[in-house]
Amino acid sequence: MALSEFELIRRYFGAAGAAGAGMLRDDVVLGIGDDGAILRPPPGQDLVAVIDTVIEGVHFPIGSAAAAVGHRALAVNLSDIAAMGATPAWALLSLSLPQADEAWLQDFATGLGRLAGEHGVALVGGDTTCGALAVGIQLLGFVPANGGLRRSSGAPGDWVFVSGTPGDAAAGLAIEMGQAGPGGLDEAWLRDRFLYPTPRVALGGLLRELASACIDVSDGLAGDLGKLAAASGCGAELDVTRLPLSPALIRTVGAEQALERALNGGDDYELCFTIPDARLAEAEARLAGQPTPVRRIGRLVSGSDVKLQRAGAVTGSPHAGFDHFAR
Numbered sequence: 423m424a425l426s427e428f429e430l431i432r433r434y435f436g437a438a439g440a441a442g443a444g445m446l447r448d449d450v451v452l453g454i455g456d457d458g459a460i461l462r463p464p465p466g467q468d469l470v471a472v473i474d475t476v477i478e479g480v481h482f483p484i485g486s487a488a489a490a491v492g493h494r495a496l497a498v499n500l501s502d503i504a505a506m507g508a509t510p511a512w513a514l515l516s517l518s519l520p521q522a523d524e525a526w527l528q529d530f531a532t533g534l535g536r537l538a539g540e541h542g543v544a545l546v547g548g549d550t551t552c553g554a555l556a557v558g559i560q561l562l563g564f565v566p567a568n569g570g571l572r573r574s575s576g577a578p579g580d581w582v583f584v585s586g587t588p589g590d591a592a593a594g595l596a597i598e599m600g601q602a603g604p605g606g607l608d609e610a611w612l613r614d615r616f617l618y619p620t621p622r623v624a625l626g627g628l629l630r631e632l633a634s635a636c637i638d639v640s641d642g643l644a645g646d647l648g649k650l651a652a653a654s655g656c657g658a659e660l661d662v663t664r665l666p667l668s669p670a671l672i673r674t675v676g677a678e679q680a681l682e683r684a685l686n687g688g689d690d691y692e693l694c695f696t697i698p699d700a701r702l703a704e705a706e707a708r709l710a711g712q713p714t715p716v717r718r719i720g721r722l723v724s725g726s727d728v729k730l731q732r733a734g735a736v737t738g739s740p741h742a743g744f745d746h747f748a749r
């Protein structure tokens with residue numbers, strides 16, 4: 423590497439670097455520069471820890487824009503933190519790079535730093551190695567003691583909701599991978615839905631007070647709802663006529679393919695959550711007063727598996743979600 427490892431870390435990830443901008447937190451006793459970070463969790467809070475790695479050619483196409491790689495690597499972790507109902511605080515970055523390309527590093531740090539700043543996340547340490555491009559981020563956050571959301575606490579009769587418009591990112595990835603797109607605004611918008619997902623952190627915080635169970639949708643809505651239902655010891659019914667599909671997705675791939683992408687496409691980073699029937703009216707009122715659109719799409723039922731319904735009639739079972747070791 424032309425740039426020394428030390429200089430690279432200082433320039434791009436230290437307090438003076440782009441990833442340090444606007445994220446100084448007074449609960450960081452000791453940040454980047456020593457053998458370890460010293461962090462002071464707030465009293466009365468539980469620590470929530472998540473980690474996700476994105477690898478070039480596996481999780482994002484080879485040659486993806488560096489800013490998008492930085493954004494997505496943090497966004498996927500913020501999405502897990504959101505699904506736990508937690509407030510994000512501290513990140514550790516494990517970066518493997520084929521070479522110290524300064525323009526690439528600058529854009530990467532800017533993409534990562536911008537999203538970190540929006541969520542008040544401080545980068546407190548990491549590891550830098552030379553190898554195939556891979557970005558692992560460990561993110562730590564807080565919930566009030568015993569207040570974290572889980573997948574496993576849903577019950578039969580709870581209503582199933584989803585945020586945003588699932589399916590867009592899968593269509594955006596297909597366009598990124600070279601599948602012919604429509605061009606124009608829809609194409610650009612769908613690609614951005616893949617490259618720059620919006621983690622639903624504020625929604626997750628509100629759901630801590632409302633939801634019985636929650637999961638983030640990363641591997642396909644149907645499969646991830648199946649995971650929530652299984653963890654809760656339930657089955658689920660999903661009314662496909664209620665799925666929130668974006669106009670851009672329908673215009674681009676048609677109504678049937680849009681449905682397929684919404685059910686089985688990956689990379690949405692939306693939240694799928696359940697609301698007990700007794701709290702439905704209160705929850706719908708409070709959810710209507712926040713900026714992220716959510717829609718009621720089904721219900722947990724006794725039994726197992728996810729069943730698809732079209733206006734009350736069973737139409738079949740969706741495929742399972744993405745599994746790295748399934749093929």
Ligand code: ADP
Binds near residue numbers: 453459517546550
């Ligand atoms: P050590 O050899 O003791 O593990 P390093 O030289 O790897 O230390 O790291 C020095 C400091 O820089 C540490 O505080 C570490 O957390 C931080 N660091 C290394 N790589 C990164 C990175 N990619 N992002 C943020 N901090 C990093």
Ligand code: MG
Binds near residue numbers: 456457
């Ligand atoms: Mg050390």
